[in-house]
Amino acid sequence: MSGSIELVQTTKVYDQVSVVDAINVKVEKGSYCCLLGPSGCGKSTTLRMIAGHEAVTEGDILLNDRNVTRLTPRQRGTAMMFQDYALFPHMNCLDNVSYGLKVSGVSKLVRYEQANEMLSLVNMAEHANKFPGQLSGGQQQRIALARALICKPDVVLLDEPLSALDPFLRIQMRKELKQLQQKLGLTFIHVTHSQEEAFALADQAIVMSRGKIEQVGSPRAIFESPNTPFVANFIGGHNVLKASGSLEFLSNRVVNPDSDDALLEANLSFSVRADHITTQPRSDKDIVVKADVISTEFQAQFYLLECVLEDGQSITCYQPEESFDVHLISSGKSLYLYWPQERINTFRC
Numbered sequence: 001m002s003g004s005i006e007l008v009q010t011t012k013v014y015d016q017v018s019v020v021d022a023i024n025v026k027v028e029k030g031s032y033c034c035l036l037g038p039s040g041c042g043k044s045t046t047l048r049m050i051a052g053h054e055a056v057t058e059g060d061i062l063l064n065d066r067n068v069t070r071l072t073p074r075q076r077g078t079a080m081m082f083q084d085y086a087l088f089p090h091m092n093c094l095d096n097v098s099y100g101l102k103v104s105g106v107s108k109l110v111r112y113e114q115a116n117e118m119l120s121l122v123n124m125a126e127h128a129n130k131f132p133g134q135l136s137g138g139q140q141q142r143i144a145l146a147r148a149l150i151c152k153p154d155v156v157l158l159d160e161p162l163s164a165l166d167p168f169l170r171i172q173m174r175k176e177l178k179q180l181q182q183k184l185g186l187t188f189i190h191v192t193h194s195q196e197e198a199f200a201l202a203d204q205a206i207v208m209s210r211g212k213i214e215q216v217g218s219p220r221a222i223f224e225s226p227n228t229p230f231v232a233n234f235i236g237g238h239n240v241l242k243a244s245g246s247l248e249f250l251s252n253r254v255v256n257p258d259s260d261d262a263l264l265e266a267n268l269s270f271s272v273r274a275d276h277i278t279t280q281p282r283s284d285k286d287i288v289v290k291a292d293v294i295s296t297e298f299q300a301q302f303y304l305l306e307c308v309l310e311d312g313q314s315i316t317c318y319q320p321e322e323s324f325d326v327h328l329i330s331s332g333k334s335l336y337l338y339w340p341q342e343r344i345n346t347f348r349c
């Protein structure tokens with residue numbers, strides 16, 4: 001069975017500091033949720049509180065609307081997969097995977113039968129008798145996952161599960177994680193500091209900073225319209241600019257007539273995606289601003305241009321590879337940058 005998780009004013013205080021500060025969020029059952037944020041923002045502490053490995057200082061944790069805040073990890077219906085996999089080195093794969101059933105008193109025959117099923121599920125059946133030291137990083141991860149799944153959890157909690165793998169394997173394994181989650185229909189909550197990983201996997205991403213939630217939504221919704229300057233900077237691909245100096249002419253402009261809060265106030269920040277800025281106008285209604293090129297970087301399908309406005313604000317944009325002309329665009333040259341007014345994102349918080 002799959003489970004929903006709800007955090008209600010959930011708080012963790014260490015040494016009088018709230019490292020998780022009264023957060024409220026609901027993760028729907030059967031969804032793939034990624035907890036995303038920079039190092040030290042409180043993601044692992046949040047995950048450990050959901051798992052029951054860390055006591056909650058204040059607030060509650062609900063699993064399928066049942067308050068599990070004071071229950072032990074085994075009473076909750078969650079299973080955790082650790083960053084270093086935490087496999088027992090002296091046990092073979094079959095014993096590692098069946099360990100959770102052994103401590104629950106399940107007979108050897110039954111637990112081996114179920115462990116073999118789990119090993120087949122993660123494509124590791126032929127490695128049942130091997131020890132962790134004889135496995136690759138990706139194989140160890142599959143065993144750790146099988147071990148987490150064997151107790152039929154409602155929610156699977158994964159703490160940086162891909163961080164020990166090389167970049168190629170990381171991409172391979174993240175596909176496998178997603179496929180498995182979809183096949184089993186379980187709720188997965190996955191901690192990562194990688195925006196790329198979260199965006200590739202998540203139905204719902206939760207962006208955290210300094211113990212608080214900055215934004216919750218689908219990766220696409222977050223990328224389309226980041227709520228705060230922090231989110232825009234952290235997810236990348238966005239310019240955070242001020243409607244002052246070189247962009248003073250934008251202040252007090254209504255940037256999106258369909259929205260009430262879309263007046264661009266003087267001196268306040270806004271964001272515009274790097275891929276929405278061009279070096280050629282697409283319409284005579286485009287915003288236009290003069291900039292100096294600081295550097296250009298070839299990134300296969302496009303060039304990344306780093307520029308500076310006359311007032312010193314930095315701005316980046318992508319130039320399609322086929323239209324990049326090194327004689328016109330190189331460091332030290334001046335050019336005009338354009339973007340449609342409706343592409344301006346005003347921050348909600």
Ligand SMILES: Nc1ncnc2c1ncn2[C@@H]1O[C@H](COP(=O)(O)OP(=O)(O)OP(=O)(O)O)[C@@H](O)[C@H]1O
Binds near residue numbers: 014038039040042193
């Ligand atoms: N046992 C502890 N005692 C005191 N402070 C702690 C303890 N565990 C974590 N912290 C602090 O709580 C804050 C949040 O830590 P946490 O591990 O949740 O962050 P994180 O976002 O998962 O970071 P990372 O990506 O580096 O693992 C950090 O400032 C950390 O130093």
